[in-house]
Amino acid sequence: MAPIIELRNVYKRFGDNVIYEDMSFAVEAGETFTIIGGSGMGKSVCLKLMIGLLPYEAGHVLYRGKEVGEMDAENLRELRRNVAMVFQGGALFDSMSVFDNVTYALREHTKMSDQEMLERARECLDMVGLGYDKEILYRMPASLSGGMRKRAALARSIAIKPEVILYDEPTTGLDPANIERIGHMIRKLQKELGVTSIVVTHDMPIAWNCSNRVAMLWQRKFPYIGTPAEIQANPAPEVHEFINGIYHEDQD
Ligand SMILES: Nc1ncnc2c1ncn2[C@@H]1O[C@H](COP(=O)(O)OP(=O)(O)OP(=O)(O)O)[C@@H](O)[C@H]1O
Numbered sequence: 384m385a386p387i388i389e390l391r392n393v394y395k396r397f398g399d400n401v402i403y404e405d406m407s408f409a410v411e412a413g414e415t416f417t418i419i420g421g422s423g424m425g426k427s428v429c430l431k432l433m434i435g436l437l438p439y440e441a442g443h444v445l446y447r448g449k450e451v452g453e454m455d456a457e458n459l460r461e462l463r464r465n466v467a468m469v470f471q472g473g474a475l476f477d478s479m480s481v482f483d484n485v486t487y488a489l490r491e492h493t494k495m496s497d498q499e500m501l502e503r504a505r506e507c508l509d510m511v512g513l514g515y516d517k518e519i520l521y522r523m524p525a526s527l528s529g530g531m532r533k534r535a536a537l538a539r540s541i542a543i544k545p546e547v548i549l550y551d552e553p554t555t556g557l558d559p560a561n562i563e564r565i566g567h568m569i570r571k572l573q574k575e576l577g578v579t580s581i582v583v584t585h586d587m588p589i590a591w592n593c594s595n596r597v598a599m600l601w602q603r604k605f606p607y608i609g610t611p612a613e614i615q616a617n618p619a620p621e622v623h624e625f626i627n628g629i630y631h632e633d634q635d
Pocket residue numbers: 397400402420421422423424425426427428429
């Protein structure tokens with residue numbers, strides 16, 4: 384089967400800061416593919432390349448075989464309807480209620496009735512563990528805790544039922560129960576809706592428990608890609624040290 388997203392021989396730099404050099408990998412439809420690697424190496428950049436938020440100098444970034452860098456405004460709109468990104472900061476519109484935030488894409492892209500939108504919003508808020516708060520739909524983002532905002536932003540991303548969800552550190556700042564809840568949600572979306580997920584995380588349990596494959600970014604490429612068991616058993620010192628959080632004083 385053709386991959387749903389493929390990056391082939393990609394080169395990306397910001398001035399002298401070279402992020403990717405001849406980097407390639409492919410994500411199959413329906414899999415949960417997790418990207419790990421040190422801070423500042425380019426994991427978020429990788430997600431942004433996939434939805435055309437950043438240009439690349441050379442190589443191919445393909446969504447269902449179509450070159451993202453060559454898409455016009457209409458194609459990009461369609462791409463971003465199918466591939467939803469959950470940003471690190473959990474970007475909500477501060478001037479809109481949770482209901483208006485969660486249903487934003489539904490109003491943009493569908494002809495759902497108010498009642499249908501209400502039902503979908505409740506379903507999505509339940510999925511992210513905010514359904515217990517009966518008033519949540521009418522609250523403004525400023526009145527939510529950081530973790531609640533993050534989960535409301537997740538609800539917003541899944542409301543449109545995208546084909547692919549890109550998660551940029553979805554569990555940062557959440558307590559252990561909510562980390563587990565997000566992991567459960569990623570697995571549930573895959574199992575019940577066949578969603579393809581690409582997850583950037585520093586949370587090893589999320590990587591091991593949710594992923595079909597894990598890819599480790601190292602020296603501007605993804606030389607280590609495999610099942611969680613394969614990555615855990617990989618003898619390369621950089622993999623072993625990274626996944627086990629081994630720190631050398633001489634690295635400072
Ligand atoms: N728009 C931009 N302009 C210039 N440099 C950028 C831009 N976006 C990212 N960078 C640089 O690219 C590098 C990779 O950034 P990125 O955010 O992808 O890292 P990351 O691996 O996701 O890190 P972290 O795990 O800390 O979130 C960093 O050096 C960053 O400063």
